[in-house]
Amino acid sequence: MNIPETSIHHLIDNLTHGGRSFALYRLPWTDEPILVLQADGMPETAGTLAELNGKEGFVMAPFHASDRCPIIIIRPDKVARNWDKIAEALAGESAPEAQAEEGAQTAEQPSADEEKQRYAETFGLFITPLRQKQFRKLVLSRQSRQPLPDNFSPLGTFVKACNSYPRMMISLCHTPTGGTWIGSTPEVILSGNGTDWHTVSLAGTMPMNGENMPTEWSTKNKEEQGFVSEYIRKAVKKFGSRLTEKGPYTARAGQLVHLKTDFHFTLKETQHLGDILQELHPTPAVCGLPKDETYRFILDTEGYDRSYYSGIIGWLAPREETTLYVNLRCMHIGKDTATLYAGGGILPTSEVDSEWEETQQKMNTMRNIL
Numbered sequence: 001m002n003i004p005e006t007s008i009h010h011l012i013d014n015l016t017h018g019g020r021s022f023a024l025y026r027l028p029w030t031d032e033p034i035l036v037l038q039a040d041g042m043p044e045t046a047g048t049l050a051e052l053n054g055k056e057g058f059v060m061a062p063f064h065a066s067d068r069c070p071i072i073i074i075r076p077d078k079v080a081r082n083w084d085k086i087a088e089a090l091a092g093e094s095a096p097e098a099q100a101e102e103g104a105q106t107a108e109q110p111s112a113d114e115e116k117q118r119y120a121e122t123f124g125l126f127i128t129p130l131r132q133k134q135f136r137k138l139v140l141s142r143q144s145r146q147p148l149p150d151n152f153s154p155l156g157t158f159v160k161a162c163n164s165y166p167r168m169m170i171s172l173c174h175t176p177t178g179g180t181w182i183g184s185t186p187e188v189i190l191s192g193n194g195t196d197w198h199t200v201s202l203a204g205t206m207p208m209n210g211e212n213m214p215t216e217w218s219t220k221n222k223e224e225q226g227f228v229s230e231y232i233r234k235a236v237k238k239f240g241s242r243l244t245e246k247g248p249y250t251a252r253a254g255q256l257v258h259l260k261t262d263f264h265f266t267l268k269e270t271q272h273l274g275d276i277l278q279e280l281h282p283t284p285a286v287c288g289l290p291k292d293e294t295y296r297f298i299l300d301t302e303g304y305d306r307s308y309y310s311g312i313i314g315w316l317a318p319r320e321e322t323t324l325y326v327n328l329r330c331m332h333i334g335k336d337t338a339t340l341y342a343g344g345g346i347l348p349t350s351e352v353d354s355e356w357e358e359t360q361q362k363m364n365t366m367r368n369i370l
């Protein structure tokens with residue numbers, strides 16, 4: 001993907017400082033940036049995914065919705081594909097007045113050792129109920145802040161992600177309340193149109209071996225992904241018919257590989273996609289099993305707010321094509337730091353050092369383009 005001409009580049013970068021809501025995204029295996037822009041006013045918010053029934057727009061839903069962190073629906077007043085059309089859509093837009101930057105981030109950053117120490121403590125809290133067989137799987141995640149480079153450009157970073165990660169859905173999304181997020185996710189939660197729908201079970205992680213894809217999976221990884229498949233199969237059967245499954249197979253995501261199963265199914269109608277999202281989210285790829293108990297446990301025990309990480313991001317359009325993803329390998333852009341997020345599935349046999357390393361490798365997806 002090319003960088004657009006300088007005026008568009010600056011305009012989009014400036015939009016990330018303003019009061020306007022927009023999303024710029026690129027679907028896997030395409031080279032087409034898509035802009036969704038709300039012309040005025042604050043975007044609509046919702047407290048539950050079910051409230052998305054019948055709605056159209058660019059959705060950004062958190063791991064756990066609250067008043068402070070609601071589900072956001074950017075109204076598609078303007079939708080434009082490719083830089084030429086995006087330039088036309090933005091013609092007449094002036095660079096918005098810069099708003100006061102949110103939350104001055106002057107707090108001391110913990111050192112790498114302190115971050116690992118904290119992670120290890122929380123890992124201890126997570127492994128105990130797993131070993132006591134209270135839960136079958138838990139996903140433990142963390143955040144890490146790092147300074148933005150002096151010449152940081154959100155749009156430049158978006159284009160770099162598009163060029164580095166052809167298999168992933170790349171997004172740059174800004175709203176006045178949610179702030180600015182950039183991500184590169186490998187995981188569909190719900191996509192399709194008409195009667196044909198698709199979701200995936202994605203779990204298990206290994207680093208690429210140079211340019212070679214490792215394909216020998218440990219029992220732990222296979223089991224972890226099997227849990228997600230089992231959950232998705234059940235959830236999808238509640239709404240869809242004619243379920244077909246392909247996998248598990250090894251799928252590349254940047255410098256990592258995962259185990260993946262595709263699920264295709266038929267829906268009779270598309271006015272209740274919110275109900276399906278509510279049933280699916282949070283899948284055991286980002287939460288745990290059993291769902292309700294592990295969701296509560298994570299909210300109470302993980303020790304930080306996941307915000308929009310491991311929520312849902314993408315285009316919802318019940319009358320045309322929907323492409324919704326799990327918001328992974330993402331970062332929140334602050335005034336002069338980026339907050340990166342990553343997690344991984346924990347089973348009773350998990351070990352703290354390799355799980356920590358896995359979160360580092362996942363965060364590198366964003367670090368490598370900063």
Ligand SMILES: C=C(O[C@@H]1C=C(C(=O)O)C=C[C@H]1O)C(=O)O
Nearest residue numbers: 202203204205285342343344345
């Ligand atoms: C939780 C993340 O990724 C998820 C967890 C995985 C795992 O536990 O192996 C693999 C892919 C994703 O479903 C993340 O990227 O932060």
